[in-house]
Amino acid sequence: MRVVVPYAATEPKTRLTGVLDDEERVEFARDMLADVLAAVRDAGREPEVLATDVVDIDAPVTIDERPLTDAVNAVLEGTDGPVAVVMGDLALATGEALADLFGTRGDVVLAPGRGGGTNAVVARDPAFRVDYHGTSYLDHLRAAQSVDASVAVVDSHRLSTDVDERTDLVEVLLHGEGAAADWLRDAGFELASDAESRVRVTRASE
Amino acid sequence: MRVVVPYAATEPKTRLTGVLDDEERVEFARDMLADVLAAVRDAGREPEVLATDVVDIDAPVTIDERPLTDAVNAVLEGTDGPVAVVMGDLALATGEALADLFGTRGDVVLAPGRGGGTNAVVARDPAFRVDYHGTSYLDHLRAAQSVDASVAVVDSHRLSTDVDERTDLVEVLLHGEGAAADWLRDAGFELASDAESRVRVTRASE
Numbered sequence: 001m002r003v004v005v006p007y008a009a010t011e012p013k014t015r016l017t018g019v020l021d022d023e024e025r026v027e028f029a030r031d032m033l034a035d036v037l038a039a040v041r042d043a044g045r046e047p048e049v050l051a052t053d054v055v056d057i058d059a060p061v062t063i064d065e066r067p068l069t070d071a072v073n074a075v076l077e078g079t080d081g082p083v084a085v086v087m088g089d090l091a092l093a094t095g096e097a098l099a100d101l102f103g104t105r106g107d108v109v110l111a112p113g114r115g116g117g118t119n120a121v122v123a124r125d126p127a128f129r130v131d132y133h134g135t136s137y138l139d140h141l142r143a144a145q146s147v148d149a150s151v152a153v154v155d156s157h158r159l160s161t162d163v164d165e166r167t168d169l170v171e172v173l174l175h176g177e178g179a180a181a182d183w184l185r186d187a188g189f190e191l192a193s194d195a196e197s198r199v200r201v202t203r204a205s206e
Numbered sequence: 207m208r209v210v211v212p213y214a215a216t217e218p219k220t221r222l223t224g225v226l227d228d229e230e231r232v233e234f235a236r237d238m239l240a241d242v243l244a245a246v247r248d249a250g251r252e253p254e255v256l257a258t259d260v261v262d263i264d265a266p267v268t269i270d271e272r273p274l275t276d277a278v279n280a281v282l283e284g285t286d287g288p289v290a291v292v293m294g295d296l297a298l299a300t301g302e303a304l305a306d307l308f309g310t311r312g313d314v315v316l317a318p319g320r321g322g323g324t325n326a327v328v329a330r331d332p333a334f335r336v337d338y339h340g341t342s343y344l345d346h347l348r349a350a351q352s353v354d355a356s357v358a359v360v361d362s363h364r365l366s367t368d369v370d371e372r373t374d375l376v377e378v379l380l381h382g383e384g385a386a387a388d389w390l391r392d393a394g395f396e397l398a399s400d401a402e403s404r405v406r407v408t409r410a411s412e
């Protein structure tokens with residue numbers, strides 16, 4: 001099974017603008033990518049990166065400047081056999097969580113992201129295609145049905161947590177075990193709680 | 207094993223003020239509770255409700271007006287043998303997710319909630335006590351260590367999703383299979399997406 005890790009190399013993590021500056025977003029995004037690659041290897045697989053531009057990382061990188069959907073579908077079309085697509089911003093991913101994903105039976109296996117996205121998919125049906133636009137989780141359920149593929153859904157907090165927004169940094173500090181969590185701590189981020197609501201992050205420099 | 211489901215019967219779901227009116231919050235909270243109780247039964251256990259006030263629900267109800275931490279610790283102190291504490295607002299809980307929780311080995315088994323909370327715990331060590339104040343997930347890890355209890359953490363998106371805020375309603379509409387999801391749809395809530403960010407909920411009357 002190929003394991004492809006998409007990575008937006010150009011202006012990554014734009015929704016963290018205001019929390020991290022341009023250079024910091026690049027560093028943090030690359031550390032998350034490194035964590036995902038390490039988790040894939042811990043799950044016993046060799047990851048490949050699918051990036052929009054050159055990225056300095058310890059893995060084979062295919063560059064495709066097209067939108068995510070087109071780039072991933074080109075991989076699906078060009079591959080005989082199963083393909084897993086694991087997003088490069090799953091900073092909480094572990095080898096165990098990914099091994100569960102890879103080991104789950106089904107023509108199409110989905111790991112939903114919080115907010116309706118699809119954070120990881122295993123495509124074993126050669127006719128299945130992705131569409132990451134909008135509520136992709138529901139779209140992928142329908143896309144699988146439309147090609148008569150059996151579907152399984154993986155229930156994982158770690159895989160449901162893609163890191164796009166400030167509140168997601170809380171999860172990285174709470175549960176992250178890799179470079180991205182270390183980067184945040186080194187950058188001065190820490191957890192802050194006031195009794196009633198959920199924990200926030202604060203930064204020493206703020 | 208006792209399975210205790212805490213429920214704040216007095217002014218439930220205050221952080222949904224502005225999204226739901228007082229009466230709606232009571233209805234929605236009670237439907238979530240009913241869904242949790244059904245999931246516990248699907249997992250082969252008999253749930254008990256631990257409520258701050260009288261609640262009209264199809265299960266034995268113990269009323270304890272004290273704060274959550276005190277009320278749960280009174281249960282732990284008063285019980286010989288294991289106790290599971292499953293929050294009453296886990297609208298995505300399924301029998302399968304709870305069976306995984308109940309079946310996970312460990313003196314203390316934790317299901318972290320998004321944002322640092324503890325959405326479910328199985329306490330098999332008689333010395334373990336809860337503290338739901340602040341970042342309770344980290345506090346519970348430390349509390350287990352302090353009594354030399356082994357700890358296991360359950361990785362579940364369904365159990366990590368307690369429903370407190372407007373964005374949580376998205377998860378209920380996406381993944382909920384019970385009365386709470388039906389209630390939201392009947393009340394006019396639906397998913398709305400604009401390409402880039404996560405899916406939101408809108409309401410017909412808004």
